[in-house]
Amino acid sequence: MEWIICRSVAIGNCASRMGRFGNENAYETAIDSLDNLLKNCPELKEKAGKKIEELVKELSLEAKVEHDVKAVVSQLDPVEKIRKGFQEFKAHFKKEQTLFKALAESQHPKWMIIACSDSRVDPALVLGLGLGEAFIVRNIASLVPPHSKESGHSSGASAIEYAVLHLKVEHIMIVGHSRCGGIKALLGMKEDGSNRFSEYIEDWIAIANNASKTAKAKCSHDSPFEDQWTCCVKESVNVSLWNCMSYPFVKEAVQQKKLALHGAYFDFVNGDFQRWALNYRVDEPESL
Amino acid sequence: MRKAFEEFKAYFKKEKELFDALAQSQHPKWMIIACSDSRVDPALVLGLELGEAFILRNIASLIPPHSKQSGHKSGASAIEYAVEHLKVEHIMIVGHSRCGGIKALLEMKEDGSNRFSEYIEDWIQIAQPASEIAKAKVPHDSPFEELWTCCVKESVNLSLRNCMSYPFVKIPMEKGLLTLHGAYFDFVNGAFDVWKLKCKIDEHQSL
Numbered sequence: 092m093e094w095i096i097c098r099s100v101a102i103g104n105c106a107s108r109m110g111r112f113g114n115e116n117a118y119e120t121a122i123d124s125l126d127n128l129l130k131n132c133p134e135l136k137e138k139a140g141k142k143i144e145e146l147v148k149e150l151s152l153e154a155k156v157e158h159d160v161k162a163v164v165s166q167l168d169p170v171e172k173i174r175k176g177f178q179e180f181k182a183h184f185k186k187e188q189t190l191f192k193a194l195a196e197s198q199h200p201k202w203m204i205i206a207c208s209d210s211r212v213d214p215a216l217v218l219g220l221g222l223g224e225a226f227i228v229r230n231i232a233s234l235v236p237p238h239s240k241e242s243g244h245s246s247g248a249s250a251i252e253y254a255v256l257h258l259k260v261e262h263i264m265i266v267g268h269s270r271c272g273g274i275k276a277l278l279g280m281k282e283d284g285s286n287r288f289s290e291y292i293e294d295w296i297a298i299a300n301n302a303s304k305t306a307k308a309k310c311s312h313d314s315p316f317e318d319q320w321t322c323c324v325k326e327s328v329n330v331s332l333w334n335c336m337s338y339p340f341v342k343e344a345v346q347q348k349k350l351a352l353h354g355a356y357f358d359f360v361n362g363d364f365q366r367w368a369l370n371y372r373v374d375e376p377e378s379l
Numbered sequence: 380m381r382k383a384f385e386e387f388k389a390y391f392k393k394e395k396e397l398f399d400a401l402a403q404s405q406h407p408k409w410m411i412i413a414c415s416d417s418r419v420d421p422a423l424v425l426g427l428e429l430g431e432a433f434i435l436r437n438i439a440s441l442i443p444p445h446s447k448q449s450g451h452k453s454g455a456s457a458i459e460y461a462v463e464h465l466k467v468e469h470i471m472i473v474g475h476s477r478c479g480g481i482k483a484l485l486e487m488k489e490d491g492s493n494r495f496s497e498y499i500e501d502w503i504q505i506a507q508p509a510s511e512i513a514k515a516k517v518p519h520d521s522p523f524e525e526l527w528t529c530c531v532k533e534s535v536n537l538s539l540r541n542c543m544s545y546p547f548v549k550i551p552m553e554k555g556l557l558t559l560h561g562a563y564f565d566f567v568n569g570a571f572d573v574w575k576l577k578c579k580i581d582e583h584q585s586l
Contacts, residue, residue, distance in 0.1 A: 210431060220383070227436050253499055362388050
């Protein structure tokens with residue numbers, strides 16, 4: 092399949108927001124530090140004033156954007172909204188009885204899709220998938236950890252095993268997207284962990300560490316952050332694709348041509364969707 | 380898929396105001412945890428639009444309890460992000476009819492003698508307590524479907540309680556800033572039941 096080539100723009104502020112419980116203390120601590128500094132170095136007051144002005148402008152913009160989104164997205168009570176939504180589905184359910192009777196017995200999706208949990212990237216809505224068509228995993232930044240014998244819950248591994256060996260899907264597609272907060276946080280992570288902001292999030296997104304290193308090497312220091320961000324999202328998709336291949340049951344199915352792996356990038360800024368295939372081939376050995 | 384994306388693109392062009400806003404940031408009110416099963420897409424079943432719900436999907440919509448143990452934490456990281464950063468107001472965990480994961484759970488032998496997978500059983504055994512509760516609740520001679528349905532609902536309740544084991548969930552819940560809901564989607568009969576998880580600790584009384 093050929094797809095429209097996407098262009099990428101990426102700004103975002105999700106991952107950098109302070110948590111509910113940390114923000115008040117962090118603010119007070121920061122203000123105290125600034126106060127102390129300016130008492131000792133009053134000559135810095137003018138510079139500090141200018142920086143504070145910039146910060147106020149930035150935060151005002153953020154507050155305005157949040158207000159705009161809330162003004163545009165539905166203002167119905169959330170529970171009422173899903174009640175109405177389900178009533179519409181129920182009408183569809185009654186009409187399509189043949190389909191739903193078949194689905195009630197079993198599922199035979201041809202696709203497994205791994206997408207980000209981001210509310211703006213629902214694969215069913217974006218790709219027009221109907222019920223029964225795709226087995227879908229969603230997590231932060233659509234990551235797949237590598238095959239590992241270590242114990243510990245593996246939601247991704249179990250889902251891929253089920254999809255490949257039991258549902259026998261024919262395609263796995265991993266979808267990255269523009270303005271991914273998880274990838275932005277990854278790019279901002281300091282190696283010594285000194286700017287850690289979460290209990291679990293950084294450990295999760297560290298799965299894509301190599302993508303961050305690759306993106307930083309590929310993009311020159313003076314390119315806009317958006318370029319590095321987009322590059323890192325796509326590299327992260329590739330890391331997850333290779334991690335998929337580290338599962339013997341995936342590798343075997345790919346080699347037997349029963350399964351195809353695809354990467355994808357959904358750009359909701361420009362309304363584009365780009366897809367690429369993972370081509371894996373091991374040639375016959377040749378005698379020297 | 381290409382055709383469907385063309386339709387999306389037309390919709391995208393039409394709803395410019397919405398997508399300009401969404402391109403800047405997301406403010407979903409919901410976090411929904413649903414099964415990866417192809418028949419239970421929450422957006423399609425509940426008529427959700429882009430921007431409305433932050434969605435986590437895995438086998439049997441399970442949430443493991445809070446734990447300091449190392450290991451990948453896809454569920455914990457997603458909940459932390461949704462509650463602390465996106466500040467969602469509602470979390471809903473959706474179980475469903477004919478869940479293959481829960482069926483496998485019910486059929487698992489304690490000694491592991493009928494193990495059939497590398498990863499699946501280790502994942503679904505998160506819901507082991509729900510299996511025990513369901514087997515205790517449902518009479519032995521009832522049809523398997525009854526036990527199956529009961530176990531799915533108990534698994535949802537277990538995952539809700541596991542959600543509450545995360546301090547960053549419990550604290551906003553106690554402040555009334557976050558509501559937890561369980562749900563059961565029955566695609567055999569076309570029904571969707573929801574229930575709230577309420578947790579109240581009374582004032583301490585001196586004896």
